[in-house]
Amino acid sequence: MNIRRLRPTTALVGAAALGLTTLTACSSNVGDGRTDGKLDVVASFYPLQFLAQRIGGTAIHVSSLTKSGVEPHDLEISPRQTADLSKAGLVVYLKGLQPSVDRAIGQAEPKHVADAASYATLEDHGTEVEGDHDHGVEGDHGGESDPGGHAHSGDAAADPHIWLDPVRYAQVAKGVGKALEKADPDHATTYKKNTTALVKELTTLDQDFRSGLKDRSSDTFITTHAAFGYLAERYGLRQEAISGLDPESEPSPARIKGLHSVAKKDKVNTVFFETLVSDRTAKTLAGDLHLRTDVLDPIEGIGDKSKGDDYIQVMRSNLKALQKALGTK
Numbered sequence: 001m002n003i004r005r006l007r008p009t010t011a012l013v014g015a016a017a018l019g020l021t022t023l024t025a026c027s028s029n030v031g032d033g034r035t036d037g038k039l040d041v042v043a044s045f046y047p048l049q050f051l052a053q054r055i056g057g058t059a060i061h062v063s064s065l066t067k068s069g070v071e072p073h074d075l076e077i078s079p080r081q082t083a084d085l086s087k088a089g090l091v092v093y094l095k096g097l098q099p100s101v102d103r104a105i106g107q108a109e110p111k112h113v114a115d116a117a118s119y120a121t122l123e124d125h126g127t128e129v130e131g132d133h134d135h136g137v138e139g140d141h142g143g144e145s146d147p148g149g150h151a152h153s154g155d156a157a158a159d160p161h162i163w164l165d166p167v168r169y170a171q172v173a174k175g176v177g178k179a180l181e182k183a184d185p186d187h188a189t190t191y192k193k194n195t196t197a198l199v200k201e202l203t204t205l206d207q208d209f210r211s212g213l214k215d216r217s218s219d220t221f222i223t224t225h226a227a228f229g230y231l232a233e234r235y236g237l238r239q240e241a242i243s244g245l246d247p248e249s250e251p252s253p254a255r256i257k258g259l260h261s262v263a264k265k266d267k268v269n270t271v272f273f274e275t276l277v278s279d280r281t282a283k284t285l286a287g288d289l290h291l292r293t294d295v296l297d298p299i300e301g302i303g304d305k306s307k308g309d310d311y312i313q314v315m316r317s318n319l320k321a322l323q324k325a326l327g328t329k
Contacts, residue, residue: 033089119175217327
């Protein structure tokens with residue numbers, strides 16, 4: 001389910017790093033996974049860090065493997081981080097999003113692990129793989145994906161961006177809450193209460209997206225990479241991505257030509273770019289088509305350029321951006 005192939009040199013470095021930690025990881029899985037009486041929780045990247053912080057509250061210590069401003073797909077795990085994973089009270093990650101994290105967890109074997117991918121259904125939203133097909137992620141009001149529902153390649157990968165659908169994200173929140181209860185039964189009541197409150201907030205967010213995107217003049221939006229398939233499917237939108245699931249892949253000339261046609265046919269007025277990857281291609285495409293640009297944030301991290309201080313705030317900023325781009329009344 002990995003969404004990119006590792007470069008040979010990267011793979012060798014990663015393997016060497018993990019090799020160095022074999023004895024450390026196997027021998028460090030001791031203790032109760034706590035610091036000063038609080039459960040030590042390690043999250044792989046921001047959306048899972050947010051869930052852990054909101055559900056765990058003051059009962060836990062939370063750290064993230066992916067630092068602010070780092071594109072999560074590019075993360076490589078250090079030997080020290082691998083060793084730390086073995087001592088954590090709970091590790092929360094999303095299998096398939098960050099290959100180096102998947103490997104490190106397999107090496108460290110932490111006592112308690114919460115895989116977000118196991119709490120919600122992952123789908124293959126169809127992406128441009130060879131660069132010679134005009135694939136979008138299309139959802140209509142019946143919630144169907146693009147024609148065929150899958151990438152035209154034997155190497156198709158499931159889309160990991162489940163946190164951009166508030167409904168699926170709420171399912172993950174419930175799973176993380178249960179994992180915290182299991183890892184730290186003494187604070188189970190706190191985790192239950194906080195999970196319930198967060199799920200309620202996410203349900204309100206979902207309702208606001210549903211009502212906020214009604215009476216729109218277009219269903220189609222163009223974005224840098226195919227991160228918004230679940231969001232598009234949930235609210236009956238059509239995502240057209242410049243690149244596929246890999247945010248750094250270069251689009252083919254055929255893909256760019258296809259986007260020109262889509263923009264004119266569907267009366268697209270905005271090309272969206274992101275905060276953690278280059279906006280060069282998006283701005284070039286927008287310039288060629290005389291379209292405006294705006295940010296649609298996949299919320300893989302929170303940084304200085306984020307339009308909000310946390311997941312909820314940035315999602316509401318995304319809603320406003322989509323309302324403007326899709327011509328809601």
